[in-house]
Amino acid sequence: MTVTEILQFVDSLVFSETEQHLDDLQKKIVEQVFKGKTYKQIADIYDYDEGYIGDECRKLFKILSEQLGEDIKKSNFVSTIERLKITSSPLIIHTNSNHSKQNNNHTFNFCIPSLNNSNNNQEKNLNAKSKSVYHDLTLAPQIINFYNRETELETLSNWIVNQNSRLISVLGISGIGKTALVKRFIDLNLDQFEVIIWKSLKYPKPLEVLVQDLLNIIKSEEKQTIEDQFKQLLDLLIEKKCLIILDDVQNIFTPGEFAGQYQPEYHSYQNFLTLITETQHQSSLILISQEQCGEMECLDEELYSVKCLKLSGLYDSQILNHKGLGNGESWLTLINLYEGNPSYLKSIAILIKNIFDGDVAEFLAENELVITQEMRSHFNQLYNRLSPIEQQIVLKFSQFEQPLSRETLRETVELSSTDLINGLQSLQKRYLVTKVKEDKTMFKLSSVLREYLEN
Structure with a gap:
């Protein structure tokens, strides 16, 4: 058996007992126990206390023991799971020859049989009908620690699972936790979707190539024309x-223009996003970006299936756990100084x-x-x-510590009113400048960016 098969099976058992899927640490524990690692080795790998890892393992084994009707412990975990022959159909892995090994596409077909347990609810859960699931999360990050974004997770879940929103943008400055939030949502909602595909545009490709990649993951027959491929995807x-x-x-x-302006070779993405929002379907597209474009915003969410989630700083001392720091009473001061940005805080x-x-x-x-x-x-890179x-x-902002009004900026920069207004709007779409409500509308530059600019 593979670790993927074991993870899927253990997750189903835990969900049957707790109605919650394995969290990221539990997944890591299962993977490392499968590899024969000791509690100390697991703790060292993920920078946890050995006793804490042991406690988490014992909690997990207790749930499995109750579900399977056998005494599960670390020494017999793998052998017991394998003995039960948990899958009635094999794990099928489709690998597209046009992709590198890093971009393998996976199709999982699971049907879990009865385990002769007297618990009728458990048997009902484990004897679910076989269902084809297409998941390609090769490029998605692995999340070890996740803190204090429960409100944002609930918002995403409501938009996608309950409201069937077709286009969702998760936005914010680099390092604020956008990717981690979306991956955590997926980890908690794997069973809600027949198809989940994660693609990175770190090295962007034309839309036509992206659509072909998406179809290659889940379709054996490829249409010839671009128009047919788009229809096939829809x-x-x-x-x-x-x-x-x-x-x-x-x-x-x-680069070098206002936020959200498409490069000529990627302009077809604009029409694609519009099509996603205007076509009636049951699926969702999540965009993760440091910049907002016109297709990511909507003035009337009642009429259009477009949602926008803007992430701000994470002001929780837990994000400094396991970083080797002392003086815990000073952590919140440090977090406030670096605006709650997990990436900045990791570096500092x-x-x-x-x-x-x-x-x-x-x-x-x-x-x-x-x-x-x-x-x-x-x-x-950001400034460029x-x-x-x-x-x-x-x-100009870097010369002042306090927020500035539009009038003050207009008096101190050699820009037309139109250029100043458009520039402020673009900086807000990059999450570098925020609007502050005082006696009148003021604008504030990120203090960390200001420090960089002063030097």
Whole structure:
């Protein structure tokens, strides 16, 4: 048996008992136990306490023991599962010859038979009808730790599962946790979809190639013309409950221009997204992006099936757990300083561990917002994506610590009113400038970006 088969089976048993799927740590534990790792080795791999890993394992084995009617423990976990011959049909893996090994496509066909347990509810769950499921999550990240985004998860679930929203954009500055949020939603809702496909546009490709890739994952017969392929994909979205995720969407937009302007070779994505929203079907497309385009926003959500979830900072001290830091009472101060951005905090935590021996209070005593080399490299790329008008505006913002009004900006930058207004709107679509409501409308630059620009 493969670890994938075991994970699927264990997940079904846990769901039968708790009505919750395996979380990311439980999946990791199952994988490593399958490989014969000790509790200490598992704890070292994922930077957890050995006792905590042992407790989590015993909780999991207790659930399995109750469901299977056998005494499951670490020493007999794999052999007992294999002895039960849990799958009545084999795991089928379709590999498209046009893809590299890293892009293998997987089709899982599971039918779990009765395990002679007297529990009728369990038998009903385990004897579900065989159902073809097409999941390609090769490019999706593995999430080990996930903190305090329950409200956002509920929002996504309501939009996709309950309201059948066709187009959802998850937006925010780089490193804020967009990809992790979507992957966590998928991990919790695998059974809601017949088809789940995760594609990254980090190295973007023309829409025609992307559509071919999507069809190759789930279709054996490929249509010849582009028009037929598009129709084939739409038919699929109508016939099956599909979830398609496009990550790093900002890479199809043009650097050096206002946010959300398509590069000429990717302009067909605009028509594609419009088609997704206007065609009646039962599937959903999630866009993960650092920039917002016109197709990602909607003034009347009652009339159009378009939703937009904008992520802000994560102000939870748990995100610094397992980072090797001391002075826990100072963690929230550090988190506020770096605007709750998990990526910034990971980078600064490494610096504090290396230079200050993990002493957060000693680092804060420096009384300086340090920009690490990793963060500087990120901001270099971000600044180079801005239009000249946006660059002029953020450089002016960097000269002031307090929020600025549009009138103040107009008096201090050599821009027309139209250019200033469009520039501010574009910076908001990149989540670099936020609107602040005081006596009158003010605008505020990210303090971490301001520190980078000052230097």
